[in-house]
Amino acid sequence: MKYFIDQLQQKIEEKNSRICVGLDPHLELLPENVLAPELLNDLESNQKEIAASVLKFNQNLIDAISDMTAVVKPQMAFYEKLGVPGMDCLWQTMSYAKSKKLLILLDGKRNDIGSTAKAYAESYLEQKNIAADSITINPYLGKDGVLPFLENKEKGAFALLRTSNPSAVDLQDLKLDDGRKVYQAVGAFLQEVGSNYIGECGYSNLAAVVGATYPKELKEIRAQLKSVFFLIPGFGAQGGGAADIKAGFDKNGRGAVVNSSRGINFAYRKEEYNNFGAENYAKAARAAAEKMKNEINDVLNQ
Numbered sequence: 001m002k003y004f005i006d007q008l009q010q011k012i013e014e015k016n017s018r019i020c021v022g023l024d025p026h027l028e029l030l031p032e033n034v035l036a037p038e039l040l041n042d043l044e045s046n047q048k049e050i051a052a053s054v055l056k057f058n059q060n061l062i063d064a065i066s067d068m069t070a071v072v073k074p075q076m077a078f079y080e081k082l083g084v085p086g087m088d089c090l091w092q093t094m095s096y097a098k099s100k101k102l103l104i105l106l107d108g109k110r111n112d113i114g115s116t117a118k119a120y121a122e123s124y125l126e127q128k129n130i131a132a133d134s135i136t137i138n139p140y141l142g143k144d145g146v147l148p149f150l151e152n153k154e155k156g157a158f159a160l161l162r163t164s165n166p167s168a169v170d171l172q173d174l175k176l177d178d179g180r181k182v183y184q185a186v187g188a189f190l191q192e193v194g195s196n197y198i199g200e201c202g203y204s205n206l207a208a209v210v211g212a213t214y215p216k217e218l219k220e221i222r223a224q225l226k227s228v229f230f231l232i233p234g235f236g237a238q239g240g241g242a243a244d245i246k247a248g249f250d251k252n253g254r255g256a257v258v259n260s261s262r263g264i265n266f267a268y269r270k271e272e273y274n275n276f277g278a279e280n281y282a283k284a285a286r287a288a289a290e291k292m293k294n295e296i297n298d299v300l301n302q
C-alpha cells in the first residue's frame, strides 16, 4: 500500500513536472467548434448535449497534457452546474484521466460533521468503479470532520489554509488572542493532525491549499509547516507567476504542485497562442502547460 502523498511525489519526479492542470470547463470560454454558443441560451434544456461537449473537450485536453502533469484537478462546480449529465461527465472525465495514469484531485471543498464527512469520503474517494485520489476539504469543522478523508492511506485531502482570492484576508487574517492569525492556527492544526499520516517522502496525506497570489504568506507558511504538502492555485489567470510560487517548495524542489485551470484550458484565447486557432485548443493548452512546467523548474533551479 502506497501513501497518496508518495504516489503524488513519485509521479511529480517521474515527469519532472510540478504543475497541476485544472479541468474547469467555463462554458462561455469553450471553443465554438466544441460547444455551439446558442446551447447556452437554455442551459437546463441542453444539459446533456453540453455535458457531452465538455467531456470531449476534457478528453482532448487530457490527451494533450497527460505526459506533462502528475495530477489533474476537476473543479466540481462546473460539473454540478450541468445537473445529472454534468456529474456523469465528471465521472467519465475522471475515468479517462485514470486510464492515462494521472492522479485526480477533486476540487469540491467538502466537509461536515464527522458522520457526514465520512459519507463524502465514501462518495468521492472510495467508490469501486472510479474514485478520486484526493479531494479538497474545508477544515473549519475541526478534527472529526477531517479524519474520515484520511482513513484510507492511499487517498489524500487538501485543506484550505490561505486561499488565493482577494477576500482571503477577511477571515483568514483575523488575529487570535494568542497573537497568531487564523490561517497560522489552521496551519499548525493541519500539521498536527497530519503527523499521523506521513509518507516516506516526509510529507503528510493531509495537504494544504495556499494561494500563489500571496507570496509573502506562502513563504512564511512553508517555513512553519515542514511536513505539509501544498496545492498552490492562483497561477496565471489570477496573476500568480513562477517567482511567486518558488517559496512554496522545499530546498529540493519538493513539497508542492501549482495549479492553473483557465490559463491552460483556454490558452487558445490568449494572443500568445493565437497561431494555433480555436480548433487546436488542445495544442495551445499543451504549449501553455509546457511553458508553465519549464518556468517553475527554471525558477527552482536559480
Ligand SMILES: O=c1ccn([C@@H]2O[C@H](COP(=O)(O)O)[C@@H](O)[C@H]2O)c(=O)[nH]1
Binding pocket: 022, 024, 075, 107, 162, 163, 164, 165, 209, 210, 211, 233, 234, 235, 236, 237, 238, 259, 260, 261, 262, 263
Ligand atoms: O484558494 C483557492 C482554492 C481553490 N481554487 C480553485 O483553483 C482553480 C483556479 O483556477 P484558475 O482558472 O487557474 O484561476 C479554480 O478551480 C478555483 O476554484 C483557487 O483558485 N484558489
